[in-house]
Amino acid sequence: xxxxxxxxxxxxxxxxxxxxxxxxxxxxxxxxxxxxxxxxxxxxxxxxxxxxxxxxxxxxxxxxxxxxxxxxxxxxxxxxxxxxxxxxxxxxxxxxxxxxxxxxxxxxxxxxxxxxxxxx
Amino acid sequence: xxxxxxxxxxxxxxxxxxxxxxxxxxxxxxxxxxxxxxxxxxxxxxxxxxxxxxxxxxxxxxxxxxxxxxxxxxxxxxxxxxxxxxxxxxxxxxxxxxxxxxxxxxxxxxxxxxxxxxxxxxxxxxxxxxxxxxxxxxxxxxxxxxxxxxxxxxxxxxxxxxxxxxxxxxxxxxxxxxxxxxxxxxxxxxxxxxxxxxxxxxxxxxxxxxxxxxxxxxxxxxxxxxxxxxxxxxxxxxxxxxxxxxxxxxxxxxxxxxxxxxxxxxxxxxxxxxxxxxxxxxxxxxxxxxxxxxxxxxxxxxxxxxxxxxxxxxxxxxxxxxxxxxxxxxxxxxxxxxxxxxxxxxxxxxxxxxxxxxxxxxxxxxxxxxxxxxxxxxxxxxxxxxxxxxxxxxxxxxxxxxxxxxxxxxxxxxxxxxxxxxxx
Numbered sequence: 001x002x003x004x005x006x007x008x009x010x011x012x013x014x015x016x017x018x019x020x021x022x023x024x025x026x027x028x029x030x031x032x033x034x035x036x037x038x039x040x041x042x043x044x045x046x047x048x049x050x051x052x053x054x055x056x057x058x059x060x061x062x063x064x065x066x067x068x069x070x071x072x073x074x075x076x077x078x079x080x081x082x083x084x085x086x087x088x089x090x091x092x093x094x095x096x097x098x099x100x101x102x103x104x105x106x107x108x109x110x111x112x113x114x115x116x117x118x119x120x
Numbered sequence: 121x122x123x124x125x126x127x128x129x130x131x132x133x134x135x136x137x138x139x140x141x142x143x144x145x146x147x148x149x150x151x152x153x154x155x156x157x158x159x160x161x162x163x164x165x166x167x168x169x170x171x172x173x174x175x176x177x178x179x180x181x182x183x184x185x186x187x188x189x190x191x192x193x194x195x196x197x198x199x200x201x202x203x204x205x206x207x208x209x210x211x212x213x214x215x216x217x218x219x220x221x222x223x224x225x226x227x228x229x230x231x232x233x234x235x236x237x238x239x240x241x242x243x244x245x246x247x248x249x250x251x252x253x254x255x256x257x258x259x260x261x262x263x264x265x266x267x268x269x270x271x272x273x274x275x276x277x278x279x280x281x282x283x284x285x286x287x288x289x290x291x292x293x294x295x296x297x298x299x300x301x302x303x304x305x306x307x308x309x310x311x312x313x314x315x316x317x318x319x320x321x322x323x324x325x326x327x328x329x330x331x332x333x334x335x336x337x338x339x340x341x342x343x344x345x346x347x348x349x350x351x352x353x354x355x356x357x358x359x360x361x362x363x364x365x366x367x368x369x370x371x372x373x374x375x376x377x378x379x380x381x382x383x384x385x386x387x388x389x390x391x392x393x394x395x396x397x398x399x400x401x402x403x404x405x406x407x408x409x410x411x412x413x414x415x416x417x418x419x420x421x422x423x424x425x426x427x428x429x430x431x432x433x434x435x436x437x438x439x440x441x442x443x444x445x446x447x448x449x450x451x452x453x454x455x456x457x458x459x460x461x462x463x464x465x466x467x468x469x470x471x472x473x474x475x476x477x478x479x480x481x482x483x484x485x486x487x488x489x490x491x492x493x494x495x496x497x498x499x500x501x502x503x504x505x506x507x508x509x510x511x512x513x514x515x516x517x518x519x520x521x522x523x524x525x526x527x528x529x530x531x532x533x534x535x536x537x538x539x540x541x542x543x544x
Contacts, residue, residue: 017448020410020519036413041349043258051414063349069413102460105498109467 002033004071005078006055007086012066013039014092019066022088029084031077032070037085040065128374128541132394132493135374139393140471140489142372143433145244146365149294150357152239153285155278159237159250160221166197169218171229171426172384173399176215177208181385183264183421186513187228188213190266194274195232201266219380220397222367223250224359224426227262227509228385235274236282240297240360242368249363251356253277253285256346262425263509263516281343288329295325297361301435302476304354305486310443311358312427312436312505313520318354323347355427362429371396376537377470378490381432381502381525385424385509390529392492394537402528407508409449409521421511423523428504434473434486437503437522438465442478442486446505449521461503462487468494468502492537495530 019037026035036053038044040061048054053069061067068085072078104110111119122130157163168188170180180188189204192213198204207213218225225231230252237250255273259265289295300321301309307317327344334340347353370379375393382389387401404422411417430436440447444458459480465487466472472485495501501524508519538544 015445017410017445021448023413024410034413038413041257043256046258047412047414051412053413102463105464105467105500106494109463112466 002071002073003075003078004053004055004069005075005082006053006058006070007068007082008040008058008061009066009068009089011064012089013064014066014089018092022085022092025088026070026081026085029077029081031073032081033072035070035081035085037066037068037089039063040067125543128543131374131541132376135372135394136377136470136489136491139369139372139375139377142245142369143365143489144471144473144475146298146368147243148240148297148361148364149243150238150289150297150360151241151294152289153236153253153282154239155233155282156223156231156235156237156250156252157233159239159248160223160231162221163231163233164214165233166212167214167216167232168192169216169221169223169225169229169231170384171218171225171227171424172382173387173389173401174217175384175386177211177213179386181421181424182511182513183424183509183515184228184385186264186266187230187261188215189513190261190270191230191232193266194271195234217382218426219363219382219391221250222248222363224363224382224429225252225262226254226355226359226427227425227507228264229426230261234278236278236286238357238360240357240364241294242364245368247364247367249360249367251360251363253282254350254353254356256350257352257517259516263507264421264513265516266514280339281346284330284334284339284343285326287333288326291329291333295322297357298475300325301358301361305439305442305476306479308443309354310436310439310446310505312355312430313446313507314443315354315358316351318358319347319351322354322357358430358435359427362433362435365433366429369393374541376492376534378432378492381428381504382426383423383428385421388423388526388529390492390525390533392533392537395533395540398536400529400533400536402526402532405523405526407506407521407523408451409508409519411508411519412517415510415518419510419518421509423504423506424509425506427506428502428525431502431504432490434469434476434488437505438462438469439476439478439486440503440505441481444480446522449505453522464500465503467498468500492530492534495527496534499527501525501527501530
């Protein structure tokens with residue numbers, strides 16, 4: 001019997017793209033059937049409900065809350081996935097944080113970047 | 121004495137300069153909301169305008185078919201979805217691209233007689249462009265939704281919100297859209313996947329006139345709540361603004377600038393100024409993206425919608441640097457490399473728009489004026505930020521992501537332009 005575990009973090013906001021990335025990594029964990037981290041807007045509550053991820057108590061969540069929702073094969077797997085999600089939320093960086101230097105692909109844009117270049 | 125190829129090159133340069141001048145000098149203003157029948161007199165009973173280049177029922181993807189069936193029921197042309205599908209199959213409906221009627225529509229892009237449309241006037245050229253009102257998130261017709269809840273919402277837009285917005289707008293002098301977009305770009309909007317800043321700015325501009333003109337306070341609260349809870353409300357307006365800017369440049373002899381990019385879920389099509397209203401199409405690509413719970417790439421429909429008009433004017437994927445989070449949709453992409461996407465689009469565009477600047481790029485303007493010659497020369501194709509629909513009708517949005525325009529459209533268009541200009 002699958003186990004659905006939710007945690008509602010009141011007053012926590014994070015951008016939806018990073019939430020979707022964390023969701024994807026939690027879904028890949030051993031024993032996890034599906035998982036999602038979403039802000040509790042009405043349309044997101046519907047999505048969680050349709051995906052069989054929403055616990056009854058979480059229906060009261062609002063657009064000011066962040067819901068962590070996991071459906072796993074058993075309670076242990078669900079608890080461990082939720083713990084992992086909380087760790088990722090604590091430090092939601094996606095790894096690469098350096099700045100990059102884009103190399104121009106044409107002379108035209110190279111000259112745009114460096115207008116004083118000594119090109120004929 | 122110029123050689124023949126120098127003469128052609130010179131003609132293209134002059135034509136492109138004129139194209140860019142008209143794009144940059146456009147003055148789009150939201151002036152009204154009226155029924156589509158009023159905005160587009162050519163619209164008839166049984167006519168359905170859709171997103172993308174021309175397509176018949178037999179080649180339409182699932183969500184597009186779902187939307188056609190749904191809108192036919194909504195307009196009273198069929199009693200239920202099954203009958204609507206039979207009618208569509210028998211050729212009872214006239215299916216036409218929005219782009220041929222001064223209109224644009226997101227995703228499936230349904231436009232029919234009774235739907236209210238936003239009217240954007242380009243005060244520099246006097247032309248008008250139209251787009252329906254954004255339905256919000258969840259199950260909606262633009263993503264192929266067609267059940268009772270979807271039709272009920274469309275009914276409310278037609279009977280309540282549309283007319284009220286029309287009255288409120290006519291009470292004012294119109295809302296200038298370029299400064300709104302300029303501000304949105306500084307607030308994290310790129311106007312395709314991110315419209316929260318502009319939607320909020322628009323609501324704050326509209327609210328006083330709505331409050332003055334709507335007597336029923338419950339209805340007013342419902343309208344303000346509908347707009348206020350829809351982060352993408354401005355998208356349809358950004359699209360109408362794009363169409364209003366691009367229509368006056370759609371037929372400049374010798375110009376190699378793209379005037380429309382659009383997809384119908386089956387084909388991707390572009391138009392080029394120097395080639396008028398001819399479509400150059402190629403099979404549409406699958407977006408790379410992230411999915412809502414319960415859905416995966418297996419559920420995704422190929423790329424769809426007229427919304428790529430925003431990339432055509434330098435927003436959306438071209439303005440990724442303004443909305444760095446969106447870069448996270450791309451494979452190994454991270455927000456810190458978002459500016460690279462914008463800079464790369466600079467390789468295939470002729471100029472930057474000085475009115476639409478991005479603080480994170482030291483106030484460079486968004487890359488503007490896609491030149492098909494540069495696309496083919498570099499092999500760099502326009503990058504597009506998009507929503508992802510379920511491939512089956514009736515389900516709705518399943519995710520969001522990023523997709524590239526197929527190179528073949530640009531190659532075909534370049535060959536056609538070369539032929540037109542007598543270059544072998």
